[in-house]
Amino acid sequence: MNLHHKRISAVVLSTAVLMLLCIAVLNAVCPLPKIYKDGPSTVVTSNDGRILRSFGNAKGVHRYQTAVSNVSPFYITALLDYEDRYFYYHPGINIFSLLRAGYQWAINGKIISGGSTITMQVARLIEPHPRTILGKLRQIWRAVQLEWYFSKNEILTMYLNLAPFGGNIEGVEAAARHLFSKPAKSLNKNEAALLVILPQKPSAYRPDRHPTLAKKMRNKVLRRLNARRILSTQETNLLTDEDIFLAQPSGKALAPLLSRLLKHQFPEHHVIQTTVDYDLQLRLANLLSRTAGKLPPKTSAAALVINNKQGNVLAYQGAIDFFDADRFGHVDMVRAIRSPGSTLKPFIYGLGFDQGVIHTESLLSDIPTAFGNYKPQNLNRRFIGAVSASTALKKSLNVPAIQVLNSITPEAFDTRLKEARIHLRHKKSNLSVGLGGTGTSLWELAKMYRSLAATGNVSDLHVIPSSTEQATRPLLSEQSSWMVFSILSSISAPDRIIPSTRRKIAWKTGTSYGYRDFWSIGVSPDYTVAVWVGRPDATPLIGFLGATLAAPIMFDIFDLLPRDTHNLRMPDGVEKTRICWPGGRAFSATAPSLCQTQKYAYTIRGITPPTLQSSGYFVTTDSLPDSLREWQRQQQIVTAHDNAPSKLAIIGIRTGQHYFQDQITSISLSTNQHSQPVKWYVNYAPIHNATFDINKYLGETAVTACIKDTCVTETVYIH
Missing domain, CATH: 1.10.3810.10 (Biosynthetic peptidoglycan transglycosylase-like)
Structure with missing residues (x-):
């Protein structure tokens, strides 16, 4: 390279260095602002x-x-x-x-x-x-x-x-x-x-x-x-x-509490796609908005809708109205820890089926019973004596549920829930857990009930789409989960308008101690719907029940859903077995003289355990437990072949129920004494047929049935 070329190269290099120095100085003096x-x-x-x-x-x-x-x-x-x-x-x-x-x-x-x-x-x-x-x-x-x-x-x-x-x-x-x-x-x-x-x-x-x-x-x-x-x-x-087509905004935030939760959980994600179905979420929000006017002051409600197959959350409403401060709309009641009331009972019975302690028609004792220092009562403070397991579950009787829990032990129940990663909040396993003496959330209950349509297996629920197959954990066996589903799906819907889409729904309600929480969870083959109603500040709502506050909302939500596309089939291992009362064992294993009543029960592989005593042990002979026989003798109750006590009772309504005139107009009245003529009274005035006309009454209303000199009264509330 000659001298001339070297000088040119030096000038170019010097110029480049000078420019870089100038840029560096300018960057230092005038740096880029934050993007x-x-x-x-x-x-x-x-x-x-x-x-x-x-x-x-x-x-x-x-x-x-x-x-x-x-x-x-x-x-x-x-x-x-x-x-x-x-x-x-x-x-x-x-x-x-x-x-x-x-x-x-x-x-x-x-x-x-x-x-x-x-x-x-x-x-x-x-x-x-x-x-x-x-x-x-x-x-x-x-x-x-x-x-x-x-x-x-x-x-x-x-x-x-x-x-x-x-x-x-x-x-x-x-x-x-x-x-x-x-x-x-x-x-x-x-x-x-x-x-x-x-x-x-x-x-x-x-x-x-x-x-x-x-x-x-x-x-x-x-x-x-x-x-x-x-x-x-x-x-x-x-x-x-083409013209310009713009989307029509809904005018309000949907699933606001879920959105707030996800924003907190995923701070680095700025577009968070969920599994929520927009149209269903909008219809659910509108439904709860209409319902708000029918609820007592300061009362909120929460609801979850789950697609059973994937476990995807299709709708999530954490409060009845996010912007209603009087109803504590900022509190997400889907995640709040509350007393579950009676909603755990189906899983107590299910574990009883799995452990071979009971079958669906096992005789249980609904009588005043002390389990150590624990003395459970039914909500209406009444007892009906001998009752089958399926009837006890459908009627949500407290003492029979605790009788089964006492037999399987609270520790075993607690362990099974923990293994399925169901989270309950209590310090020590005890019998009161079976009646709501614990804490859980609507989210956890939805996970549990979904298992009834998923062969008894629990898996996580999703609000974010997931392409990976989720791990499942057994809560109940496929056989016992189907048996529980079968029992709960045979319960009549509450008095309401006829659903627009008929489907098989296994459902259970719950009311917490002190009337603070009201639950209704339903499962169809394709969907799970869970509803909570109450006051977020835990003040009581005396006179209401899960069946009157939460169940109508749950059934209305089911009406928003498409038809189910499949049914749950009875799994292998479930057998319909002829059994005998009061012993509870199979007909083939019972002496004819000891088989007072024959029933057909669903069993797991034909296992027919004998009748339980209240203490949790089996009765050693084919007879009533001593405590049950003595109580029924004192009450002068003779158990009839259809498992209904002979004491006069009104069928279909009970004290504490609430009815809404925009949902039902009349109720047909009947008693358990089908062969006897009955006189009917409403507010102690005679009526001339066995029809209770809802539209004629408001507020507290007494319905009375009399056969000869024996009368029974149920007090209901009409709105």
Whole structure:
């Protein structure tokens, strides 16, 4: 290399070093501002991408972080062609575009085009400036800095997230969600073209306010793409003929408490897609809103709807109204720990079936009983004596349930729940757990009841889509879960209008001690619906029951669901076995003289355990337990062959029930004494037929049946 060339190389190198030093000094003196200084916002969407709830960033702006790979490829193509065809080739500024813009300004006396590249637009978005020569120079410097520090795809990503789309909407993802209720990846060509032009004049081109102008500008983009041969003439003509179609917003946040929970759980996720069905969630919110007026003051409600097959949450309502402070709408009662009342009883019986302690028609003792220091009572303070396991479960009798729990032991019950990862809150295993002496949530109860339609297996519920197969844990055997489902699905629905879609529903209600929590959980082959009603501050609601407050809501929610597509079949191992009362063993194993009553019971592999004593031990002879026989002798009760006590009782209504005139108009009255003539009275005035006309009464109402000199009265409440 000669001396001349060496001098030229030295000058070039010195110039490059000087430029680098100048850039370094300028960077130190005037560093790039923070790209997303107010942080991103968060949106929670339904399973089809529609917005459930949107959270603004620190400035109240809705911007959902996205990447180039998560945006429609056509949008990217249209954007680069319309805004900056040489984006991947220039160093942040396009000198020819700037010269053209300067010339147009000089000739016309006003700005015709800004000459800005996408990089320069990002520079202006992160640091707004006046539209002056000095402002433009500062913008150029920021563009050079951006190109220095970031790759082209990173800069393009910044534009996708920062571009203004009107109001408090920034970024293509937020625009796509709010305008079209879809992710930016799913934009069609017309939607993409509109979002290309909208940032130029977000207010003037807003399609909801200026649809004609917005369509005109959209078509300008489409025709430019046609001129570049990105779109064919035929396709362009079809697209430009289309009007702009915007999504209709619901006008209110849906699943707001679930959205709040997910935002807290996933702080780094700015678009959180859920398993929630948007339309079902909206219908559920409207249903509870209508129900609010029928509930006592300060009363809230929560509901869950589960798809049994995947365990996906289809609807999640944590409070009756998120914005109702009087009803504590900010408290998520799906997750709140409350007393479950009687809702654990089906699983006590199910474990009893699995352990071979009882079958479905085992004779149990509903009599005053002390289990050590624990003396459970039925809700109505009455006892009916000898009762089958299935009847005791359907009637939700307390003493028989504790009799079974005492036999299988609270420790074994607790262990089984823990192994299935069902979380109860109590210090020590004890019998009171069976009647609600523990704490759990609507979420946990929904997991448990779903197992009745899932061969007795428990798995986690999902609010976020999951592609991995979930681990399952046995709670009950397939046989006992089917037997429990069979019993609970034979319970008549509460007095209400006829459901629009008939389906087989196994359901159970619960009322906590002190009338603080009211539950109803139902399972069909395809769906689980769980409902809680009460006051979040735990003040009591005297005179109500789970059957009167929560069950009607649960059945109304089932009416919102599609028809079930399959049935639960009786599994192998369940046998219908002829058994004898009072001994409880199979007919074939009982002497004819000791078989006072024959019944058919569902058993597991034909196992027919003998009758239980209240103490938990089996009766050693085919006879009534001593304590039950003595109590029935004192009460002068003789157990009839149909397992109904001969003491006069009204069938179908009981003290404490509530009826609503907009749900039911009349009730047919009957007693357990089918062969005897009955005289009927309402509020102690005779009625001339066995029909209770609901519309004629309000408030506390007494219904009385009399046979000869024996009468019985049930007191109900009409609204």
